[in-house]
Amino acid sequence: MHLLLPTAWILSISATALATRTPAAGIQQVLGPRLSAGASIVLSSSAAPRWSQYQAPRAQIVVNVGSEKDVAEIVKYCNENRLGFLAQTSGHGWANTWKLDTGDVIINMRALKTVKVDKVKKTVKVGGGAIIKEIVDEVYKNQMHIVSGGCNCVGTGFMLGGGLGRLMGEYGLAIDNLLSLDLVTADGKTITVSSSSSDLWWALRGAGHNFGIVTSYVIKGHPWINNGTHWSGNLVFSGDQVEVVTKTINKLVFQKAMSIHYYFAVDPSSQQPVIIVNPFYAGKADDARKAFKPILDLQFIADTTGPIAWDELNSSGDFFCDKGGRKPAYSAGLKKLDPKAFKNIWDAYVQFLNKNGVDKVGRSAVLIECYSYITARAIDKTSTAYPHRDVNFQAVILGWYDDKALDKEAEKLGKYAREQWLSTSGFHRDHT
Numbered sequence: 001m002h003l004l005l006p007t008a009w010i011l012s013i014s015a016t017a018l019a020t021r022t023p024a025a026g027i028q029q030v031l032g033p034r035l036s037a038g039a040s041i042v043l044s045s046s047a048a049p050r051w052s053q054y055q056a057p058r059a060q061i062v063v064n065v066g067s068e069k070d071v072a073e074i075v076k077y078c079n080e081n082r083l084g085f086l087a088q089t090s091g092h093g094w095a096n097t098w099k100l101d102t103g104d105v106i107i108n109m110r111a112l113k114t115v116k117v118d119k120v121k122k123t124v125k126v127g128g129g130a131i132i133k134e135i136v137d138e139v140y141k142n143q144m145h146i147v148s149g150g151c152n153c154v155g156t157g158f159m160l161g162g163g164l165g166r167l168m169g170e171y172g173l174a175i176d177n178l179l180s181l182d183l184v185t186a187d188g189k190t191i192t193v194s195s196s197s198s199d200l201w202w203a204l205r206g207a208g209h210n211f212g213i214v215t216s217y218v219i220k221g222h223p224w225i226n227n228g229t230h231w232s233g234n235l236v237f238s239g240d241q242v243e244v245v246t247k248t249i250n251k252l253v254f255q256k257a258m259s260i261h262y263y264f265a266v267d268p269s270s271q272q273p274v275i276i277v278n279p280f281y282a283g284k285a286d287d288a289r290k291a292f293k294p295i296l297d298l299q300f301i302a303d304t305t306g307p308i309a310w311d312e313l314n315s316s317g318d319f320f321c322d323k324g325g326r327k328p329a330y331s332a333g334l335k336k337l338d339p340k341a342f343k344n345i346w347d348a349y350v351q352f353l354n355k356n357g358v359d360k361v362g363r364s365a366v367l368i369e370c371y372s373y374i375t376a377r378a379i380d381k382t383s384t385a386y387p388h389r390d391v392n393f394q395a396v397i398l399g400w401y402d403d404k405a406l407d408k409e410a411e412k413l414g415k416y417a418r419e420q421w422l423s424t425s426g427f428h429r430d431h432t
């Protein structure tokens with residue numbers, strides 16, 4: 001049974017009696033000497049910026065770790081002083097359930113970014129603070145592939161959430177490639193978790209975050225496909241194509257090598273909303289063109305598809321990485337794509353842009369990630385905590401703006417889109 005996780009593993013992030021806390025200013029004097037020379041303590045959350053300020057954690061104390069040992073010291077210190085704490089790698093998490101107080105602590109892991117490839121064992125050891133760009137660059141140099149996310153900026157939270165990426169058709173979810181993790185537990189112990197560790201090993205692979213702080217993890221590396229060169233790019237469609245594009249993607253048979261990122265976004269040059277289909281094929285261009293023929297046969301207005309090196313693939317999504325601003329996100333897992341629901345969402349999205357101004361909300365977007373689940377579904381469903389292996393399409397709608405006064409409009413749009421998705425998802429239960 002995997003449901004009875006020992007509660008001691010789960011990190012406490014709830015703040016308790018204020019009377020027992022060390023005043024924020026005292027932290028530097030008391031915790032500082034216990035940390036490595038590379039660590040620092042900053043009394044401002046701006047020291048660890050986040051991707052979205054919308055309902056972001058309120059903690060104002062940032063402890064920048066300098067070594068793996070620092071993590072255990074910080075956790076022990078927080079427990080001694082009854083401070084809530086949260087690990088942060090890149091700050092790209094968009095959950096809005098963090099209950100931290102302003103006097104609580106962000107443990108900034110970014111300095112732990114070493115990536116070591118073992119070409120003989122075909123493994124990659126990743127520091128708990130590394131982001132995808134750092135991992136992909138090192139792995140690619142060693143003529144290998146891993147399952148990585150579609151944006152260069154994302155950190156360890158990607159792995160702990162399951163990890164969806166372009167090569168998951170070939171290799172499964174990122175967690176399916178995990179071999180072990182070094183972890184600091186809620187009571188400040190340092191442990192290694194692997195397949196012999198039962199419940200915790202199960203939970204860390206897809207039950208969300210905060211079962212411990214990951215100081216490093218080891219994943220499988222895979223030999224290059226097609227010498228590390230694949231096929232991708234953008235096909236741009238006008239809005240009147242939304243139903244036919246949706247229908248075509250819904251019907252497409254996703255072979256292991258295939259994936260699509262399907263967007264509604266504002267074209268930076270025309271400042272008009274457009275539909276972007278960004279297909280990816282792990283392998284040769286000729287094979288890709290055959291596999292994506294139903295999409296390539298449609299009436300698009302621009303086509304930038306062609307061969308691309310694997311380490312360059314994510315650069316087209318770098319704009320999506322920008323930190324700051326408010327980005328309420330509403331997501332849903334879908335079995336199928338419903339053309340009428342997508343038309344309704346397109347219309348609502350365009351109306352949102354027109355009403356609030358492209359200059360103010362023009363970075364808002366809709367994104368559907370479409371992957372091959374062939375390998376992810378070949379794995380015993382109960383062997384990991386990840387609950388969404390039946391999902392075919394991951395949808396998210398995102399408001400993006402600076403003015404808090406626009407929150408209500410963005411929330412309304414997000415809730416509407418999610419309602420459209422959930423009522424047509426093909427699932428009986430909510431896979432949000």
Ligand SMILES: Cc1cc2nc3c(=O)[nH]c(=O)nc-3n(C[C@H](O)[C@H](O)[C@H](O)COP(=O)(O)OP(=O)(O)OC[C@H]3O[C@@H](n4cnc5c(N)ncnc54)[C@H](O)[C@@H]3O)c2cc1C
Pocket residue numbers: 051086087088089090091092093094109128129148149150151153154155156157158159160161162163164165209210212213214215320321
């Ligand atoms: C621009 C963008 C692109 C994305 N692309 C993809 C994608 O292609 N595929 C995909 O699957 N997901 C994707 N995501 C979702 C992303 O994986 C999650 O939001 C993830 O939680 C972000 O992790 P982070 O470490 O960057 O963020 P953070 O906000 O730093 O962390 C997120 C959560 O993980 C915890 N955490 C962070 N580091 C550690 C650690 N070392 N040990 C323990 N817990 C830790 C945090 O406490 C928090 O709960 C994307 C998100 C964004 C914003």
